[in-house]
Amino acid sequence: FPLLCGITVRTLLPSFASEEVIDKDHALPNPSWSTDLRFLFDQFMKKCEEGSWKRLPSYKRNSTQKFQDFKTHYVDPKLLKEEQMPGAQLFTRSFEDGLGFEYVMFCNDVENRVVCFFQGGPHLQGMPGFTHGGAIAAIIDATVGTCAFRARGIVMTANLNINYKRPIPLEETLYSEATGLFITLDPNKKLT
Numbered sequence: 616f617p618l619l620c621g622i623t624v625r626t627l628l629p630s631f632a633s634e635e636v637i638d639k640d641h642a643l644p645n646p647s648w649s650t651d652l653r654f655l656f657d658q659f660m661k662k663c664e665e666g667s668w669k670r671l672p673s674y675k676r677n678s679t680q681k682f683q684d685f686k687t688h689y690v691d692p693k694l695l696k697e698e699q700m701p702g703a704q705l706f707t708r709s710f711e712d713g714l715g716f717e718y719v720m721f722c723n724d725v726e727n728r729v730v731c732f733f734q735g736g737p738h739l740q741g742m743p744g745f746t747h748g749g750a751i752a753a754i755i756d757a758t759v760g761t762c763a764f765r766a767r768g769i770v771m772t773a774n775l776n777i778n779y780k781r782p783i784p785l786e787e788t789l790y791s792e793a794t795g796l797f798i799t800l801d802p803n804k805k806l807t
């Protein structure tokens with residue numbers, strides 16, 4: 616699946632403590648967003664108005680029909696009892712505003728494309744001053760996975776290759792490249 620993944624990374628001071636709100640759409644600007652991230656967001660919102668692109672909302676938990684189908688068809692119900700994982704939430708949305716993954720995805724379903732604009736917060740640090748490679752992998756996986764999911768339905772990552780061309784320094788904008796293999800799940804096979 617073709618992917619255009621723009622990654623904007625900068626580190627921020629932890630000044631935006633917010634109450635956890637599960638149902639809030641987090642793929643919208645908040646005060647921690649850099650000028651770059653805001654600029655890219657505004658550019659793609661204009662494309663949305665023209666009709667070719669759509670902004671994807673993002674929540675800490677997912678209750679879409681396909682997500683429910685995944686749980687129903689592929690996962691042992693014993694693993695999914697709400698009382699056994701009351702705090703479960705989407706990894707990339709499990710930080711307070713500004714501290715972790717700040718991102719927004721836009722999709723173009725005609726062209727099978729998803730673009731993600733991402734800003735890493737201070738809790739994603741790896742080597743001092745740089746974004747952790749695992750955090751970069753996570754956001755790429757989520758982006759390519761969303762693209763595959765929209766094109767083919769319920770998929771899981773079988774393989775992800777990332778070229779970390781340079782460490783991502785703080786306060787800079789740059790691009791990473793990746794390829795991934797996503798397998799459409801067999802409805803006759805349980806995962807566990």
Ligand SMILES: CCCCC/C=C\C/C=C\CCCCCCCC(=O)SCCNC(=O)CCNC(=O)[C@H](O)C(C)(C)COP(=O)(O)OP(=O)(O)OC[C@H]1O[C@@H](n2cnc3c(N)ncnc32)[C@H](O)[C@@H]1OP(=O)(O)O
Nearest residue numbers: 677681682685756757760761769770771772773774798801
């Ligand atoms: C998941 C979507 C839920 C709904 C989401 C709803 C809304 C979206 C909201 C948020 C989006 C967030 C997006 C997050 C994306 C994150 C994705 C992940 O991180 S997934 C987690 C990591 N991945 C895994 O845990 C997968 C573990 N592996 C497996 O479970 C299995 O290996 C498998 C990938 C399911 C494949 O197993 P299966 O039995 O189904 O298939 P086969 O093994 O028979 O293989 C089929 C076919 O593919 C070839 N294959 C398999 N693996 C590879 C590989 N690594 N490299 C190359 N080829 C591979 C295999 O040879 C077979 O080929 P053939 O048919 O020709 O024989």
